[in-house]
Amino acid sequence: MNRTTAPALPLPPASGGRREGDPPGRRRWVTIEDPLPLESGARLPGVRLAYETWGQRAADGSNAVLVLHALTGNSHVAGPAGPGHPAPGWWDALVGPGRALDTDRWFVVAPNVLGGCQGSTGPSSPGPDGAPWGSRFPYLTVRDQVAAEAALADALSVERWAAVIGGSMGGMRALEWAVGRPERTGSLLVLAAPAAASAEQIAWGSVQIDAIRSDPGWRGGDYHHAPPGGGPHRGLGQARRIAHITYRSEPELAVRFGREPQPGEEPGRGGRYQVESYLDHHAGKLVRRFDAGSYVALTGAMNGHDVGRGRGGVERALRRAELPALVAGVDSDRLYPLSQQRQLAELLPGCDGLRIVESPYGHDGFLIETDQVASLVRELLPTVPSAPPAVSPPSLPHQELP
Ligand SMILES: CC(=O)SCCNC(=O)CCNC(=O)[C@H](O)C(C)(C)COP(=O)(O)OP(=O)(O)OC[C@H]1O[C@@H](n2cnc3c(N)ncnc32)[C@H](O)[C@@H]1OP(=O)(O)O
Ligand SMILES: N[C@@H](CCO)C(=O)O
Structure with a gap:
């Protein structure tokens, strides 16, 4: 059995492990x-x-x-x-x-x-x-x-x-x-x-890891002291775009986005297709909430x-x-x-x-x-x-x- 620390804080009252007034699900x-x-x-x-x-x-x-x-x-x-x-x-x-x-x-x-x-x-x-x-x-x-x-x-x-x-x-x-x-x-x-x-799952995982590691902001994995905006955000975003395609189905993307341009944009003239905008959106959301080093560590674990x-x-x-x-x-x-x-x-x-x-x-x-x-x-x-x-x-x- 592993030893875990006894809490430094006082133990909660015997009420389902929660302090008085704690909402369920508190982290x-x-x-x-x-x-x-x-x-x-x-x-x-x-x-x-x-x-x-x-x-x-x-x-x-x-x-x-x-x-x-x-x-x-x-x-x-x-x-x-x-x-x-x-x-x-x-x-x-x-x-x-x-x-x-x-x-x-x-x-x-x-x-x-x-x-x-x-x-x-x-x-x-x-x-x-x-x-x-x-x-x-x-x-x-x-x-x-x-x-x-x-x-x-x-x-x-x-x-x-x-x-x-x-x-x-x-x-x-x-x-x-x-x-x-x-x-x-x-x-x-x-x-x-x-x-x-x-093999294919390892392949998908490895290109995502590579996208992050080849971003100059990765700094060998030691980017956590980089100034704001200095991490491997571009690489993490690319990894998420690749992954997100694999998370959804080809018919869904076809029916949902088809060949439609993103409103107000012209693909081929600097603009994006809707599906590109959708992937950009998911890339941006992940970059704002997830650490690239964790993404690499967890993807490596899944590959293994x-x-x-x-x-x-x-x-x-x-x-x-x-x-x-x-x-x-x-x-x-x-x-x-x-x-x-x-x-x-x-x-x-x-x-x-x-x-x-x-x-x-x-x-x-x-x-x-x-x-x-x-x-x-x-x-x-x-x-x-x-x-x-x-x-x-x-x-x-x-x-x-x-
Ligand atoms: C702390 C956290 O958030 S983690 C919570 C746990 N999350 C997870 O475990 C997985 C992360 N999330 C996901 O994988 C997915 O978002 C899911 C599976 C949870 C939800 O999937 P769906 O409900 O089908 O969302 P879908 O893929 O359609 O994306 C919808 C988003 O795309 C946006 N979108 C749709 N079309 C476009 C477009 N053409 N251009 C830009 N954005 C677009 C929508 O506005 C919507 O934005 P929002 O999520 O910011 O509101
Ligand atoms: N959308 C899921 C897929 C991975 O199973 C996630 O981001 O965790």
């Missing part, structure tokens, strides 16, 4: 006391994981559900935009009283991924000397990220998650939980993710994703996950095609067949088609026994992020 964090051993053999000191919770934890922790976000997502699964949350929850429709993740019954926990930039330790965080990690930040794998999440589970006294749920990069981590820690994974929902990153590594291959590895499992893919996903989820559904012992999310939107369908994702969650959770939430659950160790 908190834990610090892992011992340096985290990484798959590479390196050790990462001072790891901090930010997380949010909804609902009340049962006295024995058996009603805890872990929700894992995708590449540029964050811990804010549900709730409105507000301080520290530039956007509303990315699966807001799924979490709350009476919703698929019914907070009258389930204690929902969502960490920001290790390597990220939205509260958890990543390349933009202070290293041991107080300066940003930058280029010194170690290479991370999906297994390392899950090891950090296991330390969070320890801190929350969750012996075993009732369910681990994730899409895309979150699906990779969910799968890694089920294969690497089946005794701590009560059930599994994987959406739009593979058992191992394919392979549940079979060191476990005798994918087939043998997946057989270790003897637990109820649901696997779903998006029918129009050209980035993580259905064939990859079909493989998972066939090889996971507790899975009775592939579920398909029908969507014209491509890979992003797992974020957009919340009714269908809610149905999948509702299908999974009744298979999981759990104690009801206690009236006075134990206090949770945490410190609040400013």
Whole structure:
């Protein structure tokens, strides 16, 4: 069991782990006391994981559900935009009283991924000397990220998650939980993710990494002290444009934008097509909210994703996950095609067949088609026994992020 810091702040009253007046979903964090051993053999000191919770934890922790976000997502699964949350929850429709993740019954926990930039330790965080990690930040794998999440589970006294749920990069981590820690994974929902990153997925990831690294503003990864505007913004924007094309479907782009020029602009004479303007918009939005170093670290981790590594291959590895499992893919996903989820559904012992999310939107369908994702969650959770939430659950160790 990993040691996590006892909170420096007073423990909250026994009211679902929240201080009096705290809104549900407030972002908190834990610090892992011992340096985290990484798959590479390196050790990462001072790891901090930010997380949010909804609902009340049962006295024995058996009603805890872990929700894992995708590449540029964050811990804010549900709730409105507000301080520290530039956007509303990315699966807001799924979490709350009476919703698929019914907070009258389930204690929902969502960490920001290790390597990220939205509260958890990543390349933009202070290293041991107080300066940003930058280029010194170690290479991370999906297994390392899950090891950090296991330390969070320890801190929350969750012996075993009732369910681990994730899409895309979150699906990779969910799968890694089920294969690497089946005794701590009560059930599994994987959406739009593979058992191992394919050659094409590594190719898409590597051109995005290259776009960032070849921006002069990258400065070898040590741009965090650059004057405002001095980071690798152009490279990060390019990476997002490339990625966003893969997140959507060709028919959607054709129907939505066709060959139309952006109003008031003339393509070929310095103006843009609508689709170019759309990609520019998504590039600009990401540049304003995400750290390029985290983008590189997380994309590298996804490229390294392979549940079979060191476990005798994918087939043998997946057989270790003897637990109820649901696997779903998006029918129009050209980035993580259905064939990859079909493989998972066939090889996971507790899975009775592939579920398909029908969507014209491509890979992003797992974020957009919340009714269908809610149905999948509702299908999974009744298979999981759990104690009801206690009236006075134990206090949770945490410190609040400013
Ligand atoms: C803190 C955070 O924000 S992270 C929250 C979690 N987010 C994630 O996990 C993923 C990041 N987001 C995404 O991937 C996507 O935005 C999704 C999947 C969540 C939403 O997808 P959709 O609702 O289908 O949005 P869509 O791709 O249509 O984009 C809509 C935006 O494009 C803009 N747009 C549409 N056409 C054009 C155009 N021709 N030119 C410029 N902008 C355009 C819209 O104005 C809209 O802008 P807004 O989002 O700033 O309001
Ligand atoms: N739109 C998602 C796609 C990655 O799965 C994100 O930005 O996280």
